[in-house]
Amino acid sequence: MRVDVVTIFGEYLQPLSLSLIGRAREEGLLDLRVRDLREHTHDRHRTVDDTPYGGGAGMLMRPEPWGEALDAVLADPPGDARPEGPVLLVPSPAGEVFRQATAVELAAEPWLVFACGRYEGIDARVVEHYASRGVRVREVSLGDYVLNGGEVAVLVIVEAVARLLPGVVGNAASVEEESHAAAHSGLLEHPAYTKPATWRGLDVPAVLTSGHHGLVARWRRDEALRRTARRRPDIVAALDAARCDAADLRV
Numbered sequence: 001m002r003v004d005v006v007t008i009f010g011e012y013l014q015p016l017s018l019s020l021i022g023r024a025r026e027e028g029l030l031d032l033r034v035r036d037l038r039e040h041t042h043d044r045h046r047t048v049d050d051t052p053y054g055g056g057a058g059m060l061m062r063p064e065p066w067g068e069a070l071d072a073v074l075a076d077p078p079g080d081a082r083p084e085g086p087v088l089l090v091p092s093p094a095g096e097v098f099r100q101a102t103a104v105e106l107a108a109e110p111w112l113v114f115a116c117g118r119y120e121g122i123d124a125r126v127v128e129h130y131a132s133r134g135v136r137v138r139e140v141s142l143g144d145y146v147l148n149g150g151e152v153a154v155l156v157i158v159e160a161v162a163r164l165l166p167g168v169v170g171n172a173a174s175v176e177e178e179s180h181a182a183a184h185s186g187l188l189e190h191p192a193y194t195k196p197a198t199w200r201g202l203d204v205p206a207v208l209t210s211g212h213h214g215l216v217a218r219w220r221r222d223e224a225l226r227r228t229a230r231r232r233p234d235i236v237a238a239l240d241a242a243r244c245d246a247a248d249l250r251v
């Protein structure tokens with residue numbers, strides 16, 4: 001997978017050189033390229049922002065540098081790019097919420113491009129322009145809280161997507177068994193334990209040392225349901241609704 005990131009704070013993305021994602025880059029599973037938006041400014045102060053039309057607090061990012069930067073990225077496609085080009089991801093507090101299902105979708109793409117805004121965001125015509133040119137543009141949000149820019153979202157999204165690529169996470173089965181994984185029917189993960197069997201007076205649940213795989217599976221499922229019901233009633237409600245829909249289809 002090729003990933004291009006346009007940003008004014010490239011050093012924010014240095015964590016993507018570490019650990020599993022760093023190794024994936026070294027092994028050629030992930031080709032991550034960070035590009036400096038300021039290279040597409042032409043004034044002495046390398047200005048990327050200006051005041052918002054209509055007034056309001058803060059500054060917005062000017063469209064011209066973004067147009068030049070994104071045109072340059074799109075003019076340099078990877079060999080396996082789809083005919084329809086990349087998915088252009090624009091982190092934004094007003095975006096669709098990024099979920100595991102989004103990560104699964106994006107992991108099937110050969111090329112992702114991120115436009116990392118700062119200040120109060122990017123002039124809206126940038127998204128409008130590239131969408132009108134047929135680029136698949138998605139404004140995405142990490143959730144209902146406010147960050148200072150898009151770089152943190154890129155760290156999260158690149159890690160969530162890259163770890164789904166074959167060969168990135170050593171034990172592919174563990175990826176399948178995690179919280180929110182489809183194989184787990186979207187439930188939260190059950191509690192997990194390792195040695196010692198007793199730690200500070202706390203014992204590992206006896207069923208897990210029983211050697212009875214059926215009972216272990218049942219206990220894990222029950223614990224996942226219990227934890228999900230307690231912490232994420234929204235997931236339980238969505239699963240119930242989906243089950244009702246499926247039942248309606250069977251009538």
Ligand SMILES: N#Cc1c(-c2ccc3ccn(Cc4ccncc4)c3c2)n[nH]c1N
Nearest residue numbers: 091092117118120141142143147149150153
């Ligand atoms: N993804 C994501 C986000 C962001 C986010 C993303 C990109 C930018 C660019 C600039 N800002 C700052 C800003 C802009 C407008 N309103 C308030 C703050 C950003 C925030 N905030 N919260 C999330 N979940």
